[in-house]
Amino acid sequence: MYSILKVSKQKVLYICIYLIFVMTAFSWSTEFKDYPVTEDCLKQAQKEGKLHIYDWAEWWPEEIYTNFEKKYKIKIIRDNYASDDEYVAKFKLNPNSPYDIMLPSTRGMIQLKALGILKELNKKWLPNAVHYLPEENKKVWYDLENKYGIPTDRFFYGYAYNTKYVDVNDPRIGSWALLYEGREFKGRITMLDEMFVVIGNGLKYLGYSYNSDNEQELMQVRDLLTKQKPLVMAYESWPKRLVLEEEAWLSNCWVGDSYYYSKELNTIRGVLPKEGTEYGTDPLVIPKGAPHPAAAHLWINYIMSPKVNTKLIMGIGYSPNHKASQEMVSENFKKWPGTIPSKDYLEKCEVINAKAMTGRGLEVRSEIWEELKK
Numbered sequence: 001m002y003s004i005l006k007v008s009k010q011k012v013l014y015i016c017i018y019l020i021f022v023m024t025a026f027s028w029s030t031e032f033k034d035y036p037v038t039e040d041c042l043k044q045a046q047k048e049g050k051l052h053i054y055d056w057a058e059w060w061p062e063e064i065y066t067n068f069e070k071k072y073k074i075k076i077i078r079d080n081y082a083s084d085d086e087y088v089a090k091f092k093l094n095p096n097s098p099y100d101i102m103l104p105s106t107r108g109m110i111q112l113k114a115l116g117i118l119k120e121l122n123k124k125w126l127p128n129a130v131h132y133l134p135e136e137n138k139k140v141w142y143d144l145e146n147k148y149g150i151p152t153d154r155f156f157y158g159y160a161y162n163t164k165y166v167d168v169n170d171p172r173i174g175s176w177a178l179l180y181e182g183r184e185f186k187g188r189i190t191m192l193d194e195m196f197v198v199i200g201n202g203l204k205y206l207g208y209s210y211n212s213d214n215e216q217e218l219m220q221v222r223d224l225l226t227k228q229k230p231l232v233m234a235y236e237s238w239p240k241r242l243v244l245e246e247e248a249w250l251s252n253c254w255v256g257d258s259y260y261y262s263k264e265l266n267t268i269r270g271v272l273p274k275e276g277t278e279y280g281t282d283p284l285v286i287p288k289g290a291p292h293p294a295a296a297h298l299w300i301n302y303i304m305s306p307k308v309n310t311k312l313i314m315g316i317g318y319s320p321n322h323k324a325s326q327e328m329v330s331e332n333f334k335k336w337p338g339t340i341p342s343k344d345y346l347e348k349c350e351v352i353n354a355k356a357m358t359g360r361g362l363e364v365r366s367e368i369w370e371e372l373k374k
Contacts, residue, residue, distance in 0.1 A: 009244070015062070017101055032132075032306035032323075032324035032327075033131075034128065034131075034290060034305040034306060034307070034326065035127035035128050035131055035278060035301075035305075035308075036127070036287055036301075037081070037125050037126075037127065037297065037298055037301050038124060038125060038127075039127040041122075041294050041297055041298060042072075042294075043073060043074065043296065044294035045292070045294040045295040045297070045298040046072065046073060046074065047294075048074070048193050048291075048292040048295045049073075049074060049075060049292075049295075050074065050075050050076075050077065050100075050291075050292055050295065051068075051074050051075070051076050051077070051100050051101065051292055051295040051296065051298075052076075052077045052078075052079075052098060052099050052100045052101070052290075052291070052292065053065075053076060053077070053078045053079070053099070053100065053101045053102075053103075053299075054078075054079050054080075054081065054087065054097075054099040054101070054102045054103075055078065055081075055101070055102065055103040056080060056081065056082075056103065056238075057080035057081075057082070057238070058099060058158055058238075058240070060312060060315065060316060061311065061312065061315035061316075063311075064303075064308060064311065064312060064315075065078070067184060067308075068299065068302055070081055071302075071304075072298060074295055074298070075267070079099070079290055082237055082238060083193060083194065083237050083364050084104065084105050084108040084111075084194065086311050087102065087104065087108060087112075088108060088112065088115075089109050090116050091112060091115060091134045091287070092115065095115065095116065095117055095288070095289070096287075096288065096289035097287060097289055098289050098290070098291050099285075099287050099289070099290065099299070100286065100290040100291065100292045100293070100295060100296040100299075101284060101285075101286060101296045101361060102284070102285050102286075102287060103152070103282055103283070103284055103285075103288075104149075104282070104283065104285060105155070105280060105282060106142070106280030106281055106282075106283075106351060106352060107196060107280070107352050109142065109143065109148070109149050109283055109285060110142045110352070110357065111264075111357075112285065112287075113142065113148055115238060116288070117287055117288060117290065118148040118149070118285050118286065118287065119148070119285075119286040119287065119293070120148060121148060121150070121286065121297070121300075122148060123196065125294070125297035125301065126150065126297060126300055126301050126304070127297075127301065128301045128302075128304035128305050128306075129146070129150045129300060129301065129304045131323075132304055132306065132309075132322050132323045132324050133146065133150065133151065133304070133321075133322065134321065134322070134323060137151055137321065140281075140351070141320040141351075141353065142267055143283070146283075147205075148186070148283075148285055149281075149283030149284065150284050150286045150300050150303075150304060151281035151282065151283045151321045152281070152283065152284055152303055152304075152309070152312065152321065152322075153256075153281060153282050153313060153316070153318035153319060153320065153321050154279060154280070154318065154319035154320070154321045155254050155255070155279065155280055155281065155282060155318055155319070156254070156255045156272055156277050156279045156319065156338045156341065156349065157192070157197055157200075157201065157252070157253070157254060157255065157277045157278055157280070158252075158253070158255040158258065158270060158272045158273055158277060158337065158338060159176075159178070159179060159250060159251060159252045159258070159270075159271050159273070160191045160251045160253055160257065160258035160261055160262075160268050160269065160270050160271070161173070161178070161251075161268070161269055161271065162243075162244060162246060162249045162250075162265070162267050162268055163267045163268075163269055164246070164249075164267045165185075165188070165246075165249040166178075166182075166185070166249055166250065166283075168269070170374075173271060174271060174273070174274050175273055175274055175275060176201055176202075176204060176205035176273045176275055177204075177205065178250065178271075179191070179201075179228070179250060180202075180205060180224060180227075180228050182231065182250065182287050183231060185231060185249055185250050186230060186231045186269060186290070187231070187233050188230050188231075188233060188247070188249040188250060189228075189231050189233060189248065189249070189250045189251070189252075190232065190233060190234050190235070190236050190239040190242055190243075190250070190251045190252065190253075191228075191232050191234075191235050191236075191252045192236070192237050192252050192253065193235040193236055193237045194234070194237060195279075195365055195366070195369040196352060196356060196357070196365065197252075197278065198225065198235070198252070198369075198372075199218070199221055199225070199278070199365050199368060199369070200277075200278050200352070200356070201252065201273075202221035202224045202225055203217065203218075204273070204275045204276050204277060205224070205273075205275055206220055206224065207275070207367055208221075208222065209350065209354040209355075210276075210277075210278050210352065210356070210358075211350060211352060211353050211355040211359050211361070212355070213355045213356065213359065213361030213364070215360065215364055218361075218364045218365065218368065219364075221368065222368045222371070222372075225372050226371075226372065227248065229372060233247070233248060234248075235373065239251050239253070239308070240257075240261070243261050243265070243268070244261060244264055244265050246265075254318070255270055255271075255272055255317070255318075255319075255337060255338030255339075256317035256318035256319075256338070257315070257317070257340075258270030258271070258337075259316075259317025259336050259338075259339070260316060260317050261337075263363070270336060270337045270338060271337060272338045272345070273338040274348075275348065276345070276348030276349050276350070277348075277349055278349065278350055278351070278352055279341075279346070279349040279350070280350065280351055280352065281321055282318075284300045284303060301304075302373045304322065306322070306324035306325060306328060307328075308315070309322045309324065309325040309330060310322075310324070310325040310328040312325075313325050313329055313333075314329055314330065314333055315334075317336060317338075317339065318338075318339070319338060319339050319340065319341065320339075321341075326340075330371055
């Protein structure tokens with residue numbers, strides 16, 4: 001009897017050891033690997049020794065920049081812009097501006113590409129992007145196969161509101177209606193200083209396409225925005241101070257910004273409007289005048305490593321656009337509006353296209369915007 005028990009205990013021990021081994025092996029097999037750049041890219045980048053970045057101010061976590069410098073011994077120099085129009089204007093004046101890396105929006109990338117500003121990427125130097133970029137990114141009309149840009153996230157437009165001043169039971173919450181019908185918030189609303197966004201928001205609210213070039217529909221938006229204007233305290237693309245100091249109670253913004261604000265002020269909530277919105281990506285691109293192209297590729301590959309991209313996404317509150325970070329972000333993060341939109345909601349959203357950006361669509365938008373900003 002004793003020998004039988006002894007054998008049974010040994011078998012149980014062996015089974016436990018085997019199960020531990022299998023579980024460990026499985027966790028290794030499903031761990032997301034960081035794919036380093038090729039040796040020639042790394043050597044050239046470290047010989048270049050610098051990386052000149054042109055991007056948005058006070059957005060990405062600072063440690064992402066400092067960790068890159070420490071890891072690769074490459075010095076980062078940064079310049080910042082406040083809007084898409086600012087960097088597009090700069091490159092129109094000097095197409096060979098000596099920046100190595102830029103982070104335009106979808107619209108900005110379309111405009112820079114049309115100007116011949118962008119350098120084609122060397123995919124052999126971007127193994128993380130090759131492995132982790134979702135397949136649907138290769139099919140976007142403005143950059144097939146991601147020849148010129150590597151998307152770092154997905155963005156959506158919506159708004160933030162402060163629950164100290166906006167009743168959480170207001171039936172207009174969840175719709176664009178709160179921004180246009182909330183006359184009790186006069187002087188407490190900010191709108192983005194972005195022509196395509198502000199007019200596009202209005203089109204979606206009225207039930208039209210974000211990219212409409214129908215003059216009658218656009219005139220209805222003009223009337224809507226004219227009526228809203230007395231409620232607006234500022235057209236501002238980065239109203240951080242106004243929101244956090246509680247001067248603004250409602251703020252049209254990128255949905256990720258509402259998440260960012262909420263981390264500093266716990267009365268902030270975010271809304272992804274039920275009528276739909278624009279969505280797009282923020283791609284890393286290399287301008288044709290880049291003096292440090294290998295360092296630029298090294299930076300893109302670094303940003304697309306699983307751990308760095310996850311840190312980035314959870315820092316800015318945008319939707320992950322990376323096979324690994326989609327799984328690695330926390331469960332609490334996934335609950336914030338706009339971080340993981342449903343397939344049904346995505347069908348209500350649109351990527352900006354040529355109908356809005358050229359021809360009569362652009363002309364009418366420009367006329368409306370000029371009149372609105374007087």
